[in-house]
Amino acid sequence: xxxxxxxxxxxxxxxxxxxxxxxxxxxxxxxxxxxxxxxxxxxxxxxxxxxxxxxxxxxxxxxxxxxxxxxxxxxxxxxxxxxxxxxxxxxxxxxxxxxxxxxxxxxxxxxxxxxxxxxxxxxxxxxxxxxxxxxxxxxxxxxxxxxxxxxxxxxxxxxxxxxxxxxxxxxxxxxxxxxxxxxxxxxxxxxxxxxxxxxxxxxxxxxxxxxxxxxxxxxxxxxxxxxxxxxxxxxxxxxxxxxxxxxxxxxxxxxxxxxxxxxxxxxxxxxxxxxxxxxxxxxxxxxxxxxxxxxxxxxxxxxxxxxxxxxxxxxxxxxxxxxxxxxxxxxxxxxxxxxxxxxxxxxxxxxxxxxxxxxxxxxxxxxxxxxxxxxxxxxxxxxxxxxxxxxxxxxxxxxxxxxxxxxxxx
Numbered sequence: 001x002x003x004x005x006x007x008x009x010x011x012x013x014x015x016x017x018x019x020x021x022x023x024x025x026x027x028x029x030x031x032x033x034x035x036x037x038x039x040x041x042x043x044x045x046x047x048x049x050x051x052x053x054x055x056x057x058x059x060x061x062x063x064x065x066x067x068x069x070x071x072x073x074x075x076x077x078x079x080x081x082x083x084x085x086x087x088x089x090x091x092x093x094x095x096x097x098x099x100x101x102x103x104x105x106x107x108x109x110x111x112x113x114x115x116x117x118x119x120x121x122x123x124x125x126x127x128x129x130x131x132x133x134x135x136x137x138x139x140x141x142x143x144x145x146x147x148x149x150x151x152x153x154x155x156x157x158x159x160x161x162x163x164x165x166x167x168x169x170x171x172x173x174x175x176x177x178x179x180x181x182x183x184x185x186x187x188x189x190x191x192x193x194x195x196x197x198x199x200x201x202x203x204x205x206x207x208x209x210x211x212x213x214x215x216x217x218x219x220x221x222x223x224x225x226x227x228x229x230x231x232x233x234x235x236x237x238x239x240x241x242x243x244x245x246x247x248x249x250x251x252x253x254x255x256x257x258x259x260x261x262x263x264x265x266x267x268x269x270x271x272x273x274x275x276x277x278x279x280x281x282x283x284x285x286x287x288x289x290x291x292x293x294x295x296x297x298x299x300x301x302x303x304x305x306x307x308x309x310x311x312x313x314x315x316x317x318x319x320x321x322x323x324x325x326x327x328x329x330x331x332x333x334x335x336x337x338x339x340x341x342x343x344x345x346x347x348x349x350x351x352x353x354x355x356x357x358x359x360x361x362x363x364x365x366x367x368x369x370x371x372x373x374x375x376x377x378x379x380x381x382x383x384x385x386x387x388x389x390x391x392x393x394x395x396x397x398x399x400x401x402x403x404x405x406x407x408x409x410x
Contacts, residue, residue: 011370013055014077016344017048020108022079028103034096040081041088043100048078049089050101050337051344055369059322061086071370093325098332102176105340109174115350116170125296129168130195131304132203134185135311136161137320137335160331163188165201166307172343173310178332186212195221200289202304210259210267213288217268222289224300227271233257235271241294248275249294255286274298314342317362354380 022044029035029043049064058064068075068083075083084092117127137160163185165175177188186209192201197220205226216223236254241247251273256266272285272294287297318338323331345361356379365375377384 009372010077011074012365012373012375013052013369015375016348016365017051017078019112019344019347020047020104021111024107024111025104028100028107031103032097032100034100041084041092043096045080045084046092046096047101047104047337048080049084050333051341052369053324053334054318054337054341055366057319057366061089061324064089064324074370090325093330093333094327095329096333098329098336101333101336101340105176105336105343108340109172109343112347113170113174115347116172117167125200125292125300126303127169128199129300129303130165130174130192130199130201131168131307132163132165132188132192132201132207133304133307133311134161134163134188134206135315160328160335161185162335163191164307164310165191166310168303168306171306171310172346173339176336176339178335192216192221192223193219197221200224200300202300204304210257211265213257213269214265214267217288222287222292224285224287224289224297226301227284227286231257232263233269233271239270239294246277247295248277248298249273250275250282252294254290257286270297272297313358314338317359318342348375348379351376352379 025044025047034043049068052058052067053064056067058067065083065086068080072083075081159180161179163177163179164173166173175191177191179187185206189207189209189212192212193215195201200222202224205228207225208228208231213223233255236256239252239254241249241252249272251271253271255269255271257269259265259267267288269286269288270290272287274283274285274294275281276283276298283298283301285297285301289297292300318341320335320338323334325331325334345358345365348365349356349358349361361379364379
């Protein structure tokens, strides 16, 4: 197609796959034994097909196979040497452990995380801030126990809960754990212990666990959350609050929270009452950090909304409404594939100078996934690709429907 930078010898999908190291996948497959007694449909092939499912938005295995057939002449670019059968694909989703896909996601994340950090950030507290929350995915079959009461009529849906931690400076999951939706959120707090000392983590009051908060204090991990309405505590020393009437800080004091079977154990914390003028609402925060300003504590909790935007981004662009298997393992594999697809597009976005809305990028990549276009050159200057076509064949495009380019070369 000439010596231009817009068109490529590889489909866009293959350009996305360059972020994934095949040698690392072989190591992961060997670690989990996921390729033992496998003749053709290897871990890498399984991963590529699952990413194809997520990017194209297929709802069934039959649709997946038809989609692969429609692109059979391009599959060699993706490292696929044969077309998987429906029965083989279904069996792989059931038998190959979802832990394999978790490890693949984490390997890609760890290798490329330096490209995700926002270089414009200067606040040292923001760079060490983590945000934690969970999102529930409803299932139409009772594969995992759902949350809430049983309905009077009909059968309650099952549900899987994705407990997620992100770095505030990166906006992609750095840790994900799955559980049945009925399991209480605070069970996930133990995962926070692995964070480095000096880290700050914020989460909502659904994760309340004073015993775990005490462990955080012992490990110098600082948390910021809200105080539950029925919390029992004794007030202690009061700290000075800003004289500025617009600060919103109404009270800043030391408290001792009581917990345990007989409420005999104590956790020393800091309680901050804060009035939010924007929402006209009173918030009560608690934290084990006594050094940061009260306004900074309120600001840190406000940053928690960032993870809600991530969940919204995932659900809008990679909706998980249809699953290719009716077992827990197959569902988790598909969720990991969606997480990885989101990460790959985020990495592409991080390499572009032009500012794109994430949903617009997903739409373009989804529509052109198997086309031979240099994704970076195209996204930096989509209009230039049309002008290159005109240069190559001016007679073919002399009656163009785009008036702004009719006079460019004729």
